[in-house]
Amino acid sequence: MLTLYSMPSSGNSYKVRLLLALLGLAYEHKDAEYGSGVTDTPEFRALNPAGKVPLLVLEDGRLLAESNAILLYLARGTRFLPDDAYEQALCHQWMFFEQNSHETTVAVRAAIRNYPQRAHLRTPEVLDPLLESGHRALSVMEAQLQKTPFLTRDAITVADIALYGYTHSAGTKGGFEMDRFPAVNAWLARIAAEPGHVPLSFVPGAPAA
Ligand SMILES: N[C@@H](CCC(=O)N[C@@H](CS)C(=O)NCC(=O)O)C(=O)O
Missing domain, CATH: 1.20.1050.10 (Glutathione S-transferase Yfyf (Class Pi); Chain A, domain 2)
Structure with a gap:
């Protein structure tokens, strides 16, 4: 299953949650709300040295940061990304x-x-x-x-x-x-x-x- 580190109050994270919902894709959500300190932990920095969410963890453990890169990755082959x-x-x-x-x-x-x-x-x-x-x-x-x-x-x-x-x-x-x-x-x-x-x-x- 996909795992998404995201900040419930953030638009950058919301973009990804919204596309996942529109696509009907299940995922595990890891809460990294602003002020919670999650993005400052050594464990999270090891995943994303930029210390930012959203961060997507693919089924095989590969990582993808930057909201718009995640959107483009998830949208390939769907109605949300034209082929042309x-x-x-x-x-x-x-x-x-x-x-x-x-x-x-x-x-x-x-x-x-x-x-x-x-x-x-x-x-x-x-x-x-x-x-x-x-x-x-x-x-x-x-x-x-x-x-x-x-x-x-x-x-x-x-x-x-x-x-x-x-x-x-x-x-x-x-x-x-x-x-x-x-x-x-x-x-x-x-x-x-x-x-x-x-x-x-x-x-x-x-x-x-
Ligand atoms: N360009 C990045 C920006 C990501 C970003 O700035 N995320 C903020 C929340 S909107 C964040 O993780 N802040 C946590 C922190 O700085 O500790 C994207 O689009 O994903």
Whole structure:
């Protein structure tokens, strides 16, 4: 069975839990919530020297880190990753955008606003530029989603799951003005309606909130 080390409150971990749920794949969940110290232990550092989750352990013990690499691995041969080289590259395009422009703004602002460990960063000097750059990232998504129902085409792919991880809570957790992005909101609703969709709080073995 697959094993996933993940942080229940984290969008990067949620992306992987969501794809596993949409694929109907069973896995053992190892909780590494922020502040629990799990990612700082020598045992975990031996598995992932970066000290980050998500971390996937394959059935044969091989390891895979980085949420988007895990998504691409799990999605091969499924409806979530197109076979066509260009369409696949479009998925990569959006997933690089996610890590470079979206996670670094939308997720970082939400983390500062919500994790007590980041409370010292709750200043206008830090939060205001993140609001502006996060809105810019959301505008890029809005422009595409005005044209196509999903980010790369007419059907959901791993690119949508990667971007959903933090966009679904950008308003509530990040304080972003989501009313400005109607196509993004419609896209969020389409993904939430996917059969097998689970919320952020879902971890196997625990009741979904
Ligand atoms: N680029 C990585 C980022 C992973 C990451 O930053 N994970 C955070 C939670 S969102 C983490 O594990 N933090 C634990 C720690 O820093 O101790 C990915 O997409 O997987």
